[in-house]
Amino acid sequence: MSNLWFLYLFFSALLIFIGIYCLLTMRNLIKLFIAIEIISKGVSLALVATGAVQHTILLAQSLVITYIVVEVSLVATALALIINIYKKNKSLDVRLLSKLKG
């Protein structure tokens, strides 16, 4: 029973890796935020999978739903931020965001 659990954990780990790889290497702000989305997909997959495997699926579902709500508000704030940064910088390059140093 628990090896199924590790299958899902395996795939969610893959998703998280993809997200982190993108965050570390990509330069476009929106691309970065997409990476964050991918990581949260991985986490929600792990959450639901744990629920399914442990037969606590109802509880898991409510958790995922709350998590998605949180994710939405995070997306809203982040995109608002990105738009404001774009208005200021006229560019989406993350390397420009390095004025605060030392």
Added chain:
Amino acid sequence: MTAMTLLWPIIFPAAVAILFFLIPTRVRFVREVLAVISSTVLLYLGFALFSLKELSLTTNWLGMGINFDLRLYHFSAFILLALSGFLFLICLYSTVKMKDHPRVREYYGYVFLAAAFSNGAVLSNNFILLIFFWEALLITTYALVTIGLKPTSHRTAVKSLIIGGFCDFSMILGIGLLWASTGTLTMNQVHVEPHGLAVAAFILMMIGAIGKAGAMPFHTWIPDAALDAPVTFMAFMPASFEKLLGIYLLARISLDFFQLKVGSSMAMVLMIIGAATIVLAVFMALIQKDFKKLLSFHAISQVGYMILGIGTAIPIGIAGGIFHMINHAMYKTGLFLSSGSVEHRAGTTELKKLGGLAREMPWTAFGFSVCALAISGVWPLNGFVSKEMVFHGALETGYPIFAIAAWVGAIFTFASFLKAGHSVFFGPRSTEIPKTKESEAPIVLPILILAALCITFGVYNKLPLQNFIQPILSGQAEAQGSLDLTTHALNLFNPVAGVSILCLIIALGIHFYGWNRGGKKAYLASEPIHQLIGLKQLYNLSEARFFDLYEQGVKFLQWLARILFQFIDRPIDFIYEKVITAIGRSLTGLLQKAHNGQYANYLAWTIGGLLVVIWIILQLLR
């Protein structure tokens, strides 16, 4: 006559001193009268105490064995009497000499303060009390030298302070060692076998004593003071007080505390210092151009005799040394006072400018010549008696070298006084100084009294020997039976007396030879000696203060201070000021560069940090 009277010789002069400080400078006449009266009272007190023989006073003072105890016994009574005598003469003398001196108010104050401290030192029976009064004299000496008001007088005052300080600090160390080894501080209970640590204690105490007395290595401030300090001070301290105190302590060290053995290493040390002081000082004295400086060098060389005498550790020698102390005090004060009266009248003590004053100042001349003969050891006078005893003692030790040194000293002493007397009083009348007449009575009287004393102590030497010197030696265990010092004191018909008379004749020869070569000018009498090949360079070096322990010491101190400052203090400060701040700044700079503001960089740290933590936890769990 209860024990409290012992406090009188200390408190009375101190109170008078304070009184002197309070009397404003304008009030003229009162000061002189007070000085003379109080010194006579002190003299009377001296005589009264001398007749008492034994008295002691002990009160608790600081605990731990340090208590305020005074003890009067024959030796200290004798010194006390001598001190008060000289104080009386000097007060009498300075009533006129120092009359219109700007700082006369402080002068009398310090003189009486010095008297109080010296009486205290002589009477004290506890080492701490002794060192208390002993070092207090430093300040009065310092103050009295500054009263000279010459531009360099403060430098000399500091010089005397530092040399005296050095000697007294080593004396403190000696006292500490004595206290550590014997466990008690009361002086009459201290008897220690001189070996191991006690030798160091002896050496240190001895340095204290000869430092005060003004013997060789620590003498250099006296010649400078001769010019910078007032002449009454020279008569007061270096001539009488310091010699009395110094040799008193030296005698007590070698007789009471350490019981010096004949020919023991410490005795040898004393004798070497004595001999060296005699010879070197007298050579310096010979070539002096200034009358007071010549006398000051003689004061130093005569101390050599006393130290040599005590150093022989033979009763005759010790008695000679102590007797020489009192004799020397008398004629040296007399000589200084006569030079003072010459200066008082002629205005200068340059031998070159003086000449032929005998006619105008007959009494001073007479006083001077008596004392000069006494110091040179001419037959009937006291000088001869004590020098003979020292010569006998020196010969009996089995090392003739010391006796020879003493004799060489005698030769040149007489030669230099011939030069001095001839050029000041007896030569042709010099033209540079105006017509003068004899000094006032209060100046001349002390000189004459001293001259008379020299004669009496010489001719009736039984009087001083019997009741002053004899009791001191009675304590000596190995003194053979009744010590008949006085029997052959004055007889001339023994080899030792013969040799000393021979020396006098040689000195006469040297003087006249030098006098002729110098073209009949007395003050050039010493030139032939001065120009001798070997001696010439030595003289130039010593003129340039090369041999002066103090000058070399000051140079060493400054050099050491610079080393300490540059190589210990500044590097430590450099570490705090520069090194630590630099490390801090560079580390900060490094870390700041790491924060370059890139998001990817920060995320990499976070992920890296996570992996490291996981790895450590797994390691620790295994």
Added chain:
Amino acid sequence: MIIQIILLVGLVIFAGLAILAKDLLKAALSLAVASLFLGIIFFRLSAPYAGVFEISVVAGLITVLFALTISLTRKNDQVQEARLVKIAFPLFFILFLIIDGLVMKSLLLKVPALPAGPEAGTFGQVLWKQRTFDLIAQIGVILAGVLAVLALFRKKEEDKDE
């Protein structure tokens, strides 16, 4: 079981495409498809409500928001991604694949788990009764999100710029 794996692989592929695509719109679309796959997986794991939410909210709303942002920042968003990064991605991916596989296999039997009893009550009860606190938190988050957007888009001229 196989279908499950296929769906999971599909999810991973589309996620990879989302980050590799040069054009942002294509990236957003592939992200939406990925969340579609995820929704289907949830359905198959008998978590219907989660699936519905996933598809409607994540695939729908968030993708719309992305599209909006991309259009707003259309003018000069050409940020040259480093080419090397795109090429190196598969290598790192395979490497991670292997490590992940090993870690998961080694942990396979080790992790014990408490046998949980059958779950009582309907989803509604669970959500409302047991997790009421989360609802309050959700209100908080939504309020925070709304206020954040309001704050970030408030009109500039009222407050002088710092």
Added chain:
Amino acid sequence: MVFSFIVIPLLVAAIMPLLGKISKKLIPDVLTNAALAFLLLNSILLIKPIFNQGSIIQNISWMGEKVNLQIALDSFNLFMLFTISLVSLAISLFSIDYLEHYGHKANFYALLLVMIAGMNGLVLVPDLFSIYLFLEVAAVASYALVAFGLGYDELEASFKYLMLSAVASAFALLSITIIFGMTSSLNFQDVARGLQDLSARYVIGVCLAFFIMGFGLKAALVPFHAWLPDAHPSAPAPISAMLSGLLIKVSGVYALFRIIYSVIGMTPVMSQVLMALGTISMVVAAFLALGQKDIKRMLAYSSISQVGYIVLGLAIGTPLGIAGGLFHLFNHAVAKGLLFLNSGSIQHITGTRNLEELGGLGKRVPLTAGTNLVGSLSIAGVPPLAGFWSKLVIIMALIQAKQMGYALIAILASILTLWYYLLIQRRAFFGQMNEKWSHIKEAPFWMSAANVILALICILVGIFFTPVFKTWISPAAEALARGVQQVMMWGI
């Protein structure tokens, strides 16, 4: 009654934007301060019941029928509540004047209240997933507040802060799911009971590593600290005070140590790792603070360093160590809050934060200078003030736990701390008067009032540290130190 800690701020925050339309300035100020004052009063009133009952479990009934809504309150989270409400009241008082030139007060207050609600929720809730949720609530509100000024720096800092903490909370949630997987429940008591029976040392170790990363980033421990030096300086002064004073402590330190002590149970391995992390961040941040030119950036680094102290204290594991850590948490919250508010008044007075341009303000603005001095000396651990006692207790605990090395490093770090605080004093207040500021006048009333209140708290806690220690700190330390048993006995 305890539930009000969360509901009231949320309610007020919800209605605030509407009120904002009616009166720009007055109502938002009054309402917010009233709400926060009420919360502070509430927390003080709760001391008595907690003191004798040990802990309260409240099941809230919602419109009649019972709802499974558990709030667990023991002296530990009461202490946290008290700290939060105290510092946030002072901050809101400060922001009455400070926000004049921001204009949009209602929105600011609303976000502030949401953040406070998030923090209170996080502290009160006995459920792992809810901790994560309230953490997110507070986080989202703080992203917006950091970017409130809409300047270039604010946006950059807020973006980096958002992206980093999103990753961090994702990892935290991952480890919560794994624990959920193992014990198939999220409530502290059940998880604690479950973990006691399971013997899964390695997996729990990995979960704890994820927790350390997740909550460590929130608490700004050194490897994960990078967002803080950018976020705090650019945030408006009250917000940086709120962040430095409270947020990093509540969502970072509290969450981490609540889970470690009360749920999983402290193990020697964990204690060593955390102590090492605490010490590293203490030293590295202190050196970084030395080189700063901007006051707020220096204060931010100093926060990282002092959090290092707190983590070091709490990680020792002995009740005395925990007491020291908590006491330092309180002192640092108050003092750092004061210092950031103070930097706000400096900015308000002179318009600049650069230490180079400032000089000798002590003469013209004695109140600000005095309060800054009190704050700095308190954090530096100079005796008469509160900071000294907490550092003393920490070092005593370290020595009792035979950790001589850490004690020595803690001592040397406190010298560094004093060094850079003296730097501020020398550059800003104590030195020669810079003629540019010869005509400045004292900060407005409310700003100085907030400064003075916090300064007085520092001094009074310093002097009467025994009553404060006995009523607040040692019960909280006991509660935490009993660890898992304490949680098990909740409500029984």
Added chain:
Amino acid sequence: MKVETISLLTIFIPILGSLLVPLAGIISPRLRSIWSVLIGGLTAALPLTLIPQALKGGEIIFSKSLALGLDFILVIDPLSIFMSIVSSFIGFLIIIYSLGYMHHDENQNEYYLMVIMFIGSMMGLVYSANLVFIYLFWEIIAIACWRLIGFYRQKDYVLKADKAFLMTFGGAVVMLLGFIIIYGQTGTFNLVAMRGVAIPGSAVLLILFGMFSKSATVPLHTWLPDAGVAPTTVTALLHAAVLVKIGVYAYARLFLYTFKIPEGWQQAIILMAVISSLVAAGAATVENDFKRILAYSTISQIGYIFLGLSIANPTAISGGLLYILMHGLAKAGLFLCAGIVIHSTHKRDIREMGGLIKTMPITAISFLICAFSVIGLPPLGGFFSKLLVILGTVQANQVWVAALALFTAVLTMFYLMRVFALVFLGDLKISAPEKTTSMVGVVSVLAVLSILAGLFIAYPMKLVQMATTQISWWLK
């Protein structure tokens, strides 16, 4: 009034009184000076009433328990009474002196606040017998010192003040670590309870850091000469009277009264003390700034006190304690003379001064008397203290150490005479009148006190004797 209430008053009157100084300052400067003189006088008078208690010997313990073993304990024994009399008396004199000296300086409110706080916390430190409270008062003094040294607010003056604060704080914090190690070993901070306990070498080393940094002994001394940038009254207060005595008092209280330190350490401290006094004396000979010379001379004299106390036999201890009194009086006199000279000539370098004895006779003479007392010449008090320290050292058969100490004494004589000659003698470069009578009055009082202390040595010696027996009852 009970003894405890007197000592509590001695501590809390100045500390609380100092907080009211700014208030009085706002009302009127006159009120402020009256208030500060009143508080200073009261603090000086109160310990004097405790002398009969000191002469009775024995100790009275007052304790009030607080949390965590940090209870507030006072020990009233001859040592603490002696120290409180010395510091409060000299502090009071300095307050009177600074009325004249600081007359036209700004921010005097802060000055008087800090000076009285300084004296108050010194009283607190002297009476407290709990390690943490010793540290607490130690640091309040450090803060007061920091504000006082940086009084003139110039850029590099404040730098020096920070340096002083950091060095003393660093040393003190390391000392605190030592205290806590002792706490770890014995479980209590209460000194009275820990009498006779042997403590490990590491604790001794750490505590020594604190003592040497506060009493400016060589490795940690460089802040003291730099603190010369402060107004002279502060340097007088710091160097002569109070601050440097703290480290020495702490040594007596901790390593003589309470703990038994390992043998090797005692020898090490003796050597460090002597080396420190030699190096400082060397530095004083080379320096040319008036106040820096006096600062280095303080470091050198403190070496003597440390020597006396670390030799730890009754003679040396009483010598050390006596030294505290004598050096306090004499060095305060020297500094206040320097203050008068600098105040009127506005010069710091002694080579630019000269012949001032003509215009400032009283200052010159009191400077000379105080210098003689520092050198240790007999009729003055300094002689007895230096003598006892040397004799004690020789008694503990440390002959070479005693010889080195005496060599330093000669060096001291040399540089003090050099300063006197350069400043007061020679030709008059700047004719500067003798400034306010109150300043000259204080200086002459100090000089006369040095003389009287020398002449009537028996009375202070009795008090010191009681303190020594009280401290070293278990030493034998």
